[in-house]
Amino acid sequence: MFAGVIASPGRAVLERVARPDPGPGQVLLRLEGCGVCASSLPLWEGREWFQYPQAAGAPGHEGWGRIAALGQGVEGLNIGDRVAALTYRAHAEYDLAQAQAVVPLPASLDGVPIPGEPLGCALNIFERSGIEAGQTVAIIGIGFLGALLTRLAVQAGARVIAISRRPFALDVARQAGAQHTVLMDDHWRILDEVKRLTGERWCERVIEAVGLQWPLDLAAELTGERGRLVVAGYHQDGLRQVNMQMWNWRGFDVVNAHERDPAQYVAGIRSAVDLMSAGVIDPSLLFTHRFPLDRLGEALDLARQRPDGFLKAVVTT
Structure with a gap:
C-alpha cells in the first residue's frame, strides 16, 4: 500500500x-x-x-x-x-x-467525508459545556471546531457571540447561526463590545478554541460570575499564566474539555453521525x-x- x-x-x-x-x-x-x-x-x-x-x-x-x-x-x-x-x-x-x-455510517451519508475524531471532539466539548437555552455563549476561534460548536449552541437555543481574527471565519459563524460576530483584533475593544451586548453581565458560557495565551486571557474576562469557561483549544507551546484573582472573584467553573478515553471519543463520533444523519449539523x-x-x-x-x-x-x- x-x-x-x-x-x-x-x-x-x-x-x-x-x-x-x-x-x-x-x-x-x-x-x-x-x-x-x-x-x-x-x-x-x-x-x-x-x-x-x-x-x-x-x-x-x-x-x-x-x-x-x-x-x-x-x-x-x-x-x-x-x-x-x-x-x-x-x-x-x-x-x-x-x-x-x-x-x-448510514447510507444517507455516502460520499460525505466523515473525519470522525474531530466531529466527536465537537460533540464531547458541547456536552461538557452544559449550554442551555437562553444563555449567552461566546466562542473564541472559528475554525472547523468553532463553527461546529456555534451550530450546536444555536440549535440548543443559546445566543452566540462568535469571535475570530479572520473576517472569512466570521462569515462562516454567521452562516452557522451566530447572532453576533466580533473581529478578534483589539482586546479592549472586544471587551467593550461584549460588555455592551450582554448588558455588563458577560457570558454564561465561553469556549476558547484557539490554544494560545491571549485567547485564554480573553475568554476568562468574558466569562460572567458563576459561569463556565471551557478550554477547547489545544495548548501546545508551553506554560500558561492565568489571572487567578479575577478567576476567584468571578467564581466561574473551568472545564478542560479534552478527552483521553478512546471510548468517549467513539461515543462522540456516534453522536455526531446521528446529528449529521438527522440534518442537524x-x-x-x-x-x-x-x-x-x-x-x-x-x-x-x-x-x-x-x-x-x-x-x-x-x-x-
Missing part, C-alpha cells in the same frame, strides 16, 4: 509499505480519506522530543472508509461496511482499528481544502498557516 511518511520536520513523502493484517478484535480499513489535525503541527514543525522518520501513516487519526478485512472474533461488522474510526496511522491507503473504535462545507495523499505536506502547511478561506483540509486516497 501507499502511505504518507513524515520523514523530517516539514517534509512528507509517499512510500510503498506492507499492508497490515488485522489481529484478533481488529478490522482492516480501506481508507477513503483522513482529516488533517492541528494537533499534528508540533510533529510537522519538529519539536525536540519527536523522532523521524515517523511510522507510515502517522499521525493520521481522522480516517474513514470501508472495512476490507475482519480479525478473529469481530462481530457485528461486515466487509464492505462504510465506517468512521479512531485509528492512528490513517494518512495511508489502509489502517487498522480496534473493532470497538469503529462507527458504522452539516460539516461538509467546512472541509475547505482537499489533497491527494502525495500532497500531505501541503495540507499540513495550510493547517499551520491558516490563510483566509481555510477551515480544514482532508487528504484522500
Whole structure:
C-alpha cells in the first residue's frame, strides 16, 4: 500500500509499505480519506522530543472508509461496511482499528467525508459545556471546531457571540447561526463590545478554541460570575499564566474539555453521525481544502498557516 511518511520536520513523502493484517478484535480499513489535525503541527514543525522518520501513516487519526478485512472474533461488522474510526496511522491507503473504535455510517451519508475524531471532539466539548437555552455563549476561534460548536449552541437555543481574527471565519459563524460576530483584533475593544451586548453581565458560557495565551486571557474576562469557561483549544507551546484573582472573584467553573478515553471519543463520533444523519449539523462545507495523499505536506502547511478561506483540509486516497 501507499502511505504518507513524515520523514523530517516539514517534509512528507509517499512510500510503498506492507499492508497490515488485522489481529484478533481488529478490522482492516480501506481508507477513503483522513482529516488533517492541528494537533499534528508540533510533529510537522519538529519539536525536540519527536523522532523521524515517523511510522507510515502517522499521525493520521481522522480516517474513514470501508472495512476490507475482519480479525478473529469481530462481530457485528461486515466487509464492505462504510465506517468512521479512531485509528492512528490513517494518512495511508489502509489502517487498522480496534473493532470497538469503529462507527458504522448510514447510507444517507455516502460520499460525505466523515473525519470522525474531530466531529466527536465537537460533540464531547458541547456536552461538557452544559449550554442551555437562553444563555449567552461566546466562542473564541472559528475554525472547523468553532463553527461546529456555534451550530450546536444555536440549535440548543443559546445566543452566540462568535469571535475570530479572520473576517472569512466570521462569515462562516454567521452562516452557522451566530447572532453576533466580533473581529478578534483589539482586546479592549472586544471587551467593550461584549460588555455592551450582554448588558455588563458577560457570558454564561465561553469556549476558547484557539490554544494560545491571549485567547485564554480573553475568554476568562468574558466569562460572567458563576459561569463556565471551557478550554477547547489545544495548548501546545508551553506554560500558561492565568489571572487567578479575577478567576476567584468571578467564581466561574473551568472545564478542560479534552478527552483521553478512546471510548468517549467513539461515543462522540456516534453522536455526531446521528446529528449529521438527522440534518442537524452539516460539516461538509467546512472541509475547505482537499489533497491527494502525495500532497500531505501541503495540507499540513495550510493547517499551520491558516490563510483566509481555510477551515480544514482532508487528504484522500
